[in-house]
Amino acid sequence: MSEEKKPTPVTMKDVQAKAEEKKCQVQQSLVFIEEFLAEPMCGRCFPCSFGSYEMRIRIKKIVGGTGTDEDIARLKRISTNMLEASMCKKGKDTAKFIAEKIESGEYAGHIGKECSEKECDTLFEYIIIPEKCTSCNICKDVCKDNAIIGEKRKPHLSGYLPFEIAQKRCTKCGECIKVCPAGAIEFISVCAEKEPAGV
Ligand code: SF4
Ligand code: SF4
Ligand code: SF4
Known part of the structure; x- marks a missing residue:
């Protein structure tokens, strides 16, 4: 009997590589969080699972042109919380990735409805x-x-x-x-x- 081949698990490196196919920092954040939620995120701790879901909602708003400064502030708070309280490195790495993107300044541009890479x-x-x-x-x-x-x-x-x-x-x-x-x-x-x- 032939053994069924198990699919290779998606790693955090895969998630990051997929995100970095985009040029826009906000698009990178959205792809990262969607890929993370689809597989490596296991849901075992609240700061990471709830935080990631809320991050996705806020980033989608910004990509869609309806984001506000409050969304950016909230994303910063979530990433700080995830960095401190997530149970494993995967949650902390996600928080770091999103926090770095927010600091790039492109988030603020999107609140003014500008995407310098024309990807949104x-x-x-x-x-x-x-x-x-x-x-x-x-x-x-x-x-x-x-x-x-x-x-x-x-x-x-x-x-x-x-x-x-x-x-x-x-x-x-x-x-x-x-x-x-x-x-x-x-x-x-x-x-x-x-x-x-x-x-
Ligand atoms: S931080 Fe780790 S343990 Fe907690 S939900 Fe995220 S992936 Fe799971
Ligand atoms: S392709 Fe369309 S926009 Fe361009 S010149 Fe012709 S009608 Fe005008
Ligand atoms: S061909 Fe031009 S006008 Fe028509 S859907 Fe595509 S982008 Fe819009």
């Missing part, structure tokens, strides 16, 4: 710059989500609908920006001031 999708949107758009229709053809509105320009005809992106439908797949021959599509921070059309 909710803080960015694709837009079409009207002055650059030639109304060629190429982007509309590649958008699988029907998020692009506009009419292809026909020679000698006026009164066509200009191209724009319906943000509620856009899934931020990035396909349109790759194909625009005029460089008219940009991925900008939701905080960036948009120039009014036609200026």
Whole structure:
């Protein structure tokens, strides 16, 4: 009878390596805590188990653009508590990793809805710059989500609908920006001031 091979347990090194595939420090924190919760966290002590779950909730808020200074303060308190009271090194290492990321300053940037690495999708949107758009229709053809509105320009005809992106439908797949021959599509921070059309 052939022996069934047991899956290799996920180590803290694996968790860290997975997190460091991201560039943004807040994204790194989220991946770290989700990977930790999925396996190495055993739930045997409260400071680590409750702390990790609450960390995930607070970090998700920050990644999603609704985080506040209170979330950062709370994350700091949780990591201090986890560092002091966790039963094993795994909980303490998690606390250290998150505390280091908070100190990077990128957390504060995200409270202002800025992700310098452009990895937190909710803080960015694709837009079409009207002055650059030639109304060629190429982007509309590649958008699988029907998020692009506009009419292809026909020679000698006026009164066509200009191209724009319906943000509620856009899934931020990035396909349109790759194909625009005029460089008219940009991925900008939701905080960036948009120039009014036609200026
Ligand atoms: S600190 Fe260690 S023992 Fe406590 S829940 Fe975390 S992994 Fe388990
Ligand atoms: S990013 Fe994707 S979903 Fe959004 S408009 Fe471009 S192609 Fe469509
Ligand atoms: S591909 Fe670029 S130039 Fe063509 S319609 Fe779309 S945004 Fe405008």
